[in-house]
Amino acid sequence: MKDMSSGGGRKQGAPSPCAACKLLRRRCAQDCVFAPYFPADEPQKFANVHKVFGASNVNKMLQELPVHQRGDAVSSMVYEANARVRDPVYGCVGAISSLQQQIDVLQAQLALAQAEVVHLRVRQTASAVSGHGLSPHSPSNSGSPSSNKFAVSHQPKPNIFEVDNMAVDQANYGETCGHANLISGFY
Template structure:
């Protein structure tokens, strides 16, 4: 009997939005499905950035099957805007893109080191390409330099240059 009274009392808790807005949470509350009482920070962030009225309008304009995704997107953007008011999500994307470019350069360097190591093991020194990054031709088992004059020889020639 105690469990049934606790479950019925838990259903009486207002959603995070109604609690924050200090209003009674009705059975048909627009916010209740998306802002449960145990996630008050989610609504606080969304309200601070977008406002309750705008969020309510958005919920009503979006197709029911897309509402949860829309609210999750708003919550993510709101959190990003609070962390970085100028760039928000775009700032996070930019950081990730720079990280991908840095890792690509590191990968290119490691590939060039592998070419030098492989050529050194054969007592050959690979020549440096004039531009572009190295690629590995899995069919031929050779590295090559895209859009470069060095494509005619597997390791970029043998004129003794360095990468």
């Protein structure tokens, strides 16, 4: 029979060892480095970390870190181990690649939507200008017919489609630059 009062157990009144000590079939000491991060009720959490990293390596990593950074380190190891168990070949890289592809698709959709907004605004502006008699070719623009002829002959009518193409080109240019920045930031 174990004597819990001698300090041999992890905590008084808590006879169950942490998930790590339980899996490793060893006694869970009161100062067990695994106990705060791998509770007894989450055995799969440590099982995956142990399978991918090994208990000895995890122990070394945790011992080398300050206490305030250990929780984040364990969270990262658990995430990476779970990803590796789900996808033994690519692990986290597979998840990152999938998310990167989603970002690329969404950025392309956003660029198209922005180009469409610009196109519609230009079209709306052009129809408002021509609908209110404010075009440079309108006789109501000036009092004399000779100045109107001057305006028509020396001021070409703006081509709306060139402006639309320019807006689409700008959207594609931004998409290309954004994609290049993402790629350079990824490597």
